[in-house]
Amino acid sequence: MSGMGTETAAKSSRRLSKKNRMQVSTADKLISITIYVLFSLFTFVCIYPFYSIIINTISANDLSAKGEVIFLPKQIHFQNYIDVFKIPGLWNAFVISLGRTVIGTLLTVGASAFLGFMFSQDDMWGRKFWYRFTIITMFFNAGIIPWYLTMRSLHLTNSFLAYILPSIVAPFFIILVKTFVESTPKELQQAASIDGAGTMTIFFKIILPISKPILATVAIFSAVNQWNSFQDTLLLVTDNKLYSLQFILYNYINQASSLSTMVNLQNAGSTAMASLATKQTTTSIRMTVTIIVVAPILLVYPFFQRFFVKGIIIGAVKG
Secondary structure (H helix, E strand, O other): HHHHHEEEEEEEEHHHHHHHHHHHHHHHHHHHHHHHHHHHHHHHHHHHHHHHHHHHHHOOOHHHOOOOOOOOOOOOHHHHHHHHHOOHHHHHHHHHHHHHHHHHHHHHHHHHHHHHHHHHOOOOOOOHHHHHHHHHHHHOOOOOOHHHHHHHOOOOOOHHHHHHHHHHOHHHHHHHHHHHHHOOOOOHHHHHHHHHOOOOHHHHHHHHHHHHHHHHHHHHHHHHHHHHOOHHHHOOOOOHHOOOHHHHHHHHOOHHHHHHHHHHHHHHOOOOHOOOOOOOOOOHHHHHHHHHHHHHHHHHHHHHHHHHHHHHOOOOOOO
């Protein structure tokens, strides 16, 4: 009898254990499904605006203007891009934006790397003062009018240097690099110093090679800031040869109606423009120019993405 009771208890225990595993398994599945659904919705919310703009630029312009292009393109054509690239000043603005992004990013990364390294050196003269003097500019500024007067007094109005010089020293990037350098083993620098390496040798041969993740992060931030900037053009530039692509976009969005009329008149003799599907509208101009402006920086980002997470984590948390 005792043996039968023990066997019955064991079977009952196994049934309860199996039931609990099923309950836990079901709960885990529900949680996983919920997480996947939420992240899928979040991904859709992030991606759909870009997708919507793209499909509207390659769909029939009359349908796009009426809001009938929602999930799939209709009557696909690429005339919008052909026409927008004919707009005066667009290619020159692209060259200006590309130039300021490449040059500005290189100089910002270089300055941030060197200053971040120097501020991590205990034997730097006045290190604490100069570091605090640089960082305090993150929290206090004089405002737009004094900034404009300063730029004008330095003869940086209607000058390409107005896009480059003000952004070279970036306190936030310097903090990231400084924290990264401080998190690296001090023994590397000490060993190089014992072998006779000077400050510049240590910087170029020791610090730069191991700082690729944080420098890539700084490069991403700087490139995006340079590419997307248009306020400096608005305030400092009146020469249309120095207009940036973002400023052109700003103007084109405000003047999309007149631009669509101009483009249609330019193509009035073309049979391709006889159809309402390819006739330019305010919506087609705005969306096409938006894609042209946003696409380059989106294409560059994936090449730096593998450095981004590691760089921002190491640069933000010491140790």
